[in-house]
Every structure is written in C-alpha cells, then in structure tokens.
Amino acid sequence: MIATFRYEFLMQIRRPVLWIVYGLTFAVIVVTFGQPYAELSMGAGVDRHDPTTAMIVSADLLMLLLPIVYGCLLADRLIRDRRLGVVGVLDATPTGHTSRLIGKYLGTCAATAVPFALAYFGRAVAYAITEGEPSALGWAVAVFVTTTVPALLFVGALALAGPLLMPPMLFQVLFVVYWFWGNLIPPRMMPTLADSILSPNSRYVAYGLFGYRPAQQPPDVLVAPDYYTYGPVSEAALNFLRPEAGVAVALLWIGVMLVLAVSVLSLARLHAIRTES
Amino acid sequence: MRIEISRLTKTYRGGVHALDGLDLDVPTGMYGLLGSNGAGKTTLIRILAGLLKPTSGTVHIGGHDIATTAGRLAVQRTLGYLPQDLGVYPDLTARQFLDYIALLKGIDSRTTRRRRIGEFLEVVALTQDADRRLKGFSGGMLRRVGIAQALLADPRLLIVDEPTTGLDPEERIRFRTLLSQLAGERTVLLSTHIVEDVAQTCRLLAVLAKGRLAFTGNVGELVSQADHRVWTLTTPGPAPSHGRVVAAVPEGTGMRYRLIAPTAPDPYARPAEPTLEDGYLALMETGR
Numbered sequence: 001m002i003a004t005f006r007y008e009f010l011m012q013i014r015r016p017v018l019w020i021v022y023g024l025t026f027a028v029i030v031v032t033f034g035q036p037y038a039e040l041s042m043g044a045g046v047d048r049h050d051p052t053t054a055m056i057v058s059a060d061l062l063m064l065l066l067p068i069v070y071g072c073l074l075a076d077r078l079i080r081d082r083r084l085g086v087v088g089v090l091d092a093t094p095t096g097h098t099s100r101l102i103g104k105y106l107g108t109c110a111a112t113a114v115p116f117a118l119a120y121f122g123r124a125v126a127y128a129i130t131e132g133e134p135s136a137l138g139w140a141v142a143v144f145v146t147t148t149v150p151a152l153l154f155v156g157a158l159a160l161a162g163p164l165l166m167p168p169m170l171f172q173v174l175f176v177v178y179w180f181w182g183n184l185i186p187p188r189m190m191p192t193l194a195d196s197i198l199s200p201n202s203r204y205v206a207y208g209l210f211g212y213r214p215a216q217q218p219p220d221v222l223v224a225p226d227y228y229t230y231g232p233v234s235e236a237a238l239n240f241l242r243p244e245a246g247v248a249v250a251l252l253w254i255g256v257m258l259v260l261a262v263s264v265l266s267l268a269r270l271h272a273i274r275t276e277s
Numbered sequence: 278m279r280i281e282i283s284r285l286t287k288t289y290r291g292g293v294h295a296l297d298g299l300d301l302d303v304p305t306g307m308y309g310l311l312g313s314n315g316a317g318k319t320t321l322i323r324i325l326a327g328l329l330k331p332t333s334g335t336v337h338i339g340g341h342d343i344a345t346t347a348g349r350l351a352v353q354r355t356l357g358y359l360p361q362d363l364g365v366y367p368d369l370t371a372r373q374f375l376d377y378i379a380l381l382k383g384i385d386s387r388t389t390r391r392r393r394i395g396e397f398l399e400v401v402a403l404t405q406d407a408d409r410r411l412k413g414f415s416g417g418m419l420r421r422v423g424i425a426q427a428l429l430a431d432p433r434l435l436i437v438d439e440p441t442t443g444l445d446p447e448e449r450i451r452f453r454t455l456l457s458q459l460a461g462e463r464t465v466l467l468s469t470h471i472v473e474d475v476a477q478t479c480r481l482l483a484v485l486a487k488g489r490l491a492f493t494g495n496v497g498e499l500v501s502q503a504d505h506r507v508w509t510l511t512t513p514g515p516a517p518s519h520g521r522v523v524a525a526v527p528e529g530t531g532m533r534y535r536l537i538a539p540t541a542p543d544p545y546a547r548p549a550e551p552t553l554e555d556g557y558l559a560l561m562e563t564g565r
Contacts, residue, residue, distance in 0.1 A: 088328060088364075089360060090378075092358040093383075094383055
C-alpha cells in the first residue's frame with residue numbers, strides 16, 4: 001500500500017495540468033471574490049478578526065469551485081492502469097488488489113489535494129501575519145482536517161470510481177453538474193442535496209463544532225432559536241436530510257463522508273472482482 | 278518448480294472456450310509453449326500467473342494450489358511475469374518503474390532494490406537510459422524494461438508471453454540467450470507463436486490448438502511430425518494446389534516453393550529435411 005501510495009502520489013503531483021488548472025481556478029476565485037477573499041469576511045457582521053471564523057470563510061471560498069478541479073483531475077487515475085496495459089504486471093505481484101486500491105486512492109487524493117492545501121494554508125499564513133494572530137494556523141489545521149479533508153475523501157472516492165461505469169470525459173461533465181446541483185444550488189430553488197448531511201460542501205462542522213454564525217439570520221431558516229441555525233430550509237424538498245446543526249450532527253456528517261468514501265471504494269473493488277474473470 | 282495442470286478449462290462470458298480440459302506437466306528448465314493466435318496460450322499463462330480464475334480443473338505450481346489465495350500468493354512471490362502487451366507508466370523513469378515493481382514484489386530493502394535494479398538494467402543494456410522517463414522509450418526498450426521487471430525478484434518461475442515481439446534481431450538473440458542461462462534451476466515457460474524462438478532455446482515444448490493440447494514432447498519429436506512430408510519445388514508456374522506452401526522464394530524466372538504435403542505435390546517436387554517450423558505446421562495441418 002505504501003509503495004502504491006508513494007508512486008501514485010509522485011505521478012499525480014508531477015502532472016503539469018494539475019498545477020495549471022488549479023492555478024487558473026484559484027485565480028478565478030480570487031478575482032470573483034476579490035474583497036471577501038482579501039478580508040475573509042463573508043458579509044457584514046462576520047468578525048474577520050476572529051481567526052476561527054476567518055479560517056472557516058477561507059475554507060468555504062475554496063470549497064466552492066476547487067473540488068470540481070480536484071474531482072476532474074482524479075477521474076482517470078483508477079482506469080488508467082488498464083488503459084496503459086500495466087495492470088497485468090501489477091496483478092501478478094503478491095501485493096493484494098485492495099491494498100493497491102487503497103494506496104492509489106490515498107496517494108492520488110493526497111497529491112491532488114496539495115495545491116488545494118497550499119492555497120488554503122498560504123492564506124492562513126498571510127492572515128496570521130497581517131492580523132498578528134498566530135493561533136489562526138492552529139485553527140486552519142483544525143478546520144481543514146474536520147471540514148475539508150472528509151469532503152475531499154468522499155469526492156476523491158467518487159471521482160476515482162465513477163469512470164469505471166462511464167467514459168472519463170462524460171464523468172467529468174456529470175461531476176461538474178453534480179457539484180453545482182448537489183452542493184451550490186440553493187435548496188429552495190429545486191430539490192437538491194445542497195446543505196444536506198450528504199453534501200460535501202455543507203457547513204455542519206462549521207456550525208456544530210466551531211460555532212460559526214452568519215452575519216444575519218438567513219430568511220429561509222425554519223427553526224430560529226436564540227441564535228442562527230443551520231439545518232432545515234423552508235419550502236425546500238429533502239429536508240429530512242438537513243438535521244439541525246450541532247456537535248452530534250457535525251460528527252455525523254464527518255462519519256457520513258467517510259462511510260460514503262469507503263462504500264464507493266468497496267463498490268469499485270467489487271466491480272474489479274467482477275471484471276477480473 | 279514443477280507445474281501440474283489437470284483438466285483445466287476456461288470459458289469466458291459468452292461461452293467462448295479458451296481452454297478445454299487441458300492436461301500438462303511442465304518440469305524445471307526451459308519449456309516452450311507454441312500455438313497460433315487464439316490457441317489459448319495467453320489464457321493459460323494468465324491463469325498460471327494468478328490473473329484469471331479457471332472455470333474448472335486444477336493447477337499446482339511447486340506444490341501450491343493456485344485456486345487458493347495462499348497458494349496463489351506463494352506462487353506470485355516467486356514469479357517473474359512478462360505479459361504479451363506490457364504497459365508502463367510513461368511518467369516514471371525506468372529506474373522508478375522498476376523500483377515500484379520491486380516494492381510490490383516485496384523487496385523492501387532499499388539497498389537490495391538498488392543493487393538488483395542496477396544489475397538488471399545492465400543485463401538489458403538500459404543503464405544509460407535508466408533515469409529517462411518511459412514515455413520517450415522505443416518499443417524495444419520498453420520490452421527490455423519488461424524483461425528487467427520480470428527478473429527483479431530472482432524468480433523461480435519465469436513466465437514470458439511473446440517476449441521477443443518488438444525486439445530487433447540482435448536483441449532477440451541476446452534475450453533468448455539470457456532466458457536459456459536463467460533456466461538452470463528455474464522453470465521458464467516461453468509462450469510464443471515464433472517457432473524460431475522455441476527452436477533456439479527449448480528442449481521440451483507443448484503445442485496448443487483451439488484450447489486443447491495438440492502435442493507435448495521434445496523438439497525432435499515435433500520435427501518428426503513432418504518426416505517425409507516436406508517438399509521443395511522450383512517451377513515457373515503457380516504453386517501446386519496440393520499441399521501447404523510454407524515458403525516461396527523467387528528464383529530465376531520461377532519460384533522455389535517449400536511445401537508440406539502427405540505425398541509429393543508435383544512430379545518434380547523433391548523431399549526436404551524438416552525443421553521445427555515444418556513439424557509445427559504439419560501438426561497443425563493434421564489437426565484441421
């Protein structure tokens with residue numbers, strides 16, 4: 001597993017397209033969200049001087065579009081062993097298929113997440129220096145590990161396994177559609193998984209573990225206790241997938257992301273077993 | 278490492294019978310596996326390498342039953358495998374690719390890996406190109422990388438499928454010599470449709486046809502399949518309709534044909550000494 005991790009990481013991190021596409025997309029984010037990205041404050045009332053809030057906002061901004069790049073760049077990694085004709089030699093070694101699959105998954109996902117992490121932690125360092133808040137670095141790690149990593153683990157598994165069922169180009173198109181439909185479209189606009197426990201882009205951890213609150217109470221929140229909540233959305237379908245945010249639900253979201261990742265990888269392994277003979 | 282195959286059958290989805298009740302014993306040493314395209318050679322080799330599961334029948338290699346996970350892993354630990362269509366990662370260098378395969382083969386010591394990779398890059402004459410990315414390698418160079426990866430773990434069983442495809446004549450001779458040298462205490466199974474490769478390296482061989490064993494024995498016995506059935510004929514006209522033409526060489530105003538036929542295909546045809554290729558073709562003709 002370690003050998004596969006090591007070489008899959010190396011092969012992915014060396015791809016020029018990885019750095020070019022991430023660079024262009026990051027530039028689009030910076031230009032589009034110029035002021036909010038510079039200040040790390042999403043709307044009036046968000047305390048940009050609070051390092052936790054600033055790091056959550058920073059992660060939120062990157063999670064809008066960078067996962068699309070991340071998923072599309074992973075789409076050919078699992079199927080390319082067969083395409084390159086290298087699978088026979090690998091299968092004839094005593095290293096198990098499952099071990100190689102896990103190594104490939106972790107190696108390629110880690111390499112593809114490097115530019116993502118550089119953008120995020122680079123902004124955190126800049127924030128820590130300009131605000132004189134070294135604690136931001138600790139919060140950056142905590143926010144990244146609990147919000148971004150589980151999401152990327154699920155998205156990575158989906159992006160690796162999806163092209164087993166369809167051509168990678170078609171998968172990439174459908175993945176972009178999925179990202180917008182399932183993560184970015186407001187739930188009141190159409191039935192969507194956005195802001196649900198199944199959405200990699202939801203804010204359950206931000207609200208549940210880090211106490212993040214928006215500037216103003218969203219007008220579409222069904223339950224409005226003493227403080228603003230994250231959960232069911234008025235007039236939206238699939239609200240049963242949007243429990244009210246809290247510590248337990250935040251942990252549940254992390255668990256759901258990990259279970260989904262493991263399930264998708266297991267299906268990929270089963271698919272390989274089925275096609276082996 | 279003795280290979281014992283008993284009543285081996287492989288039927289693919291759609292009902293294609295690639296192997297049909299194959300019985301074969303392969304002893305230690307160099308062993309040739311001949312057969313035309315589609316005869317079942319690659320299917321047999323993929324089963325022996327643990328890449329395919331047979332539909333029925335048993336295979337024991339060095340006493341290990343490859344139908345069990347433990348048996349398959351035990352065989353794969355001592356296996357060197359060069360597939361017919363070897364692919365590589367174009368973005369790795371030759372040294373990195375070999376290092377990756379060595380790690381997967383369980384050579385954990387970095388010192389051992391470096392030493393063996395250096396040795397086998399030397400053997401296949403790729404030392405100068407070891408740190409170049411594989412995407413710039415020619416077909417012959419890639420074949421040599423494939424040979425090096427097959428030898429990395431000092432295999433007791435070496436299975437090579439059409440190994441000389443893509444090699445120039447000099448490389449073919451060098452590779453055949455290398456295989457013969459490696460045989461010794463090992464079992465080397467050479468699968469090919471190039472009769473010359475078997476003729477130059479193997480004493481024992483088997484011939485597959487339509488998933489069945491058409492012949493097993495030594496080279497001399499296969500040659501004798503064509504005894505009294507090989508003819509040469511020089512004629513200005515077309516080849517005789519009786520018999521199978523195995524060679525046609527322009528000579529003066531006519532052609533010199535080499536034919537396989539049970540009786541003289543023409544009153545002017547002369548008997549000729551059979552070669553291994555003649556024996557193989559005669560066997561295939563008989564089987565039709």
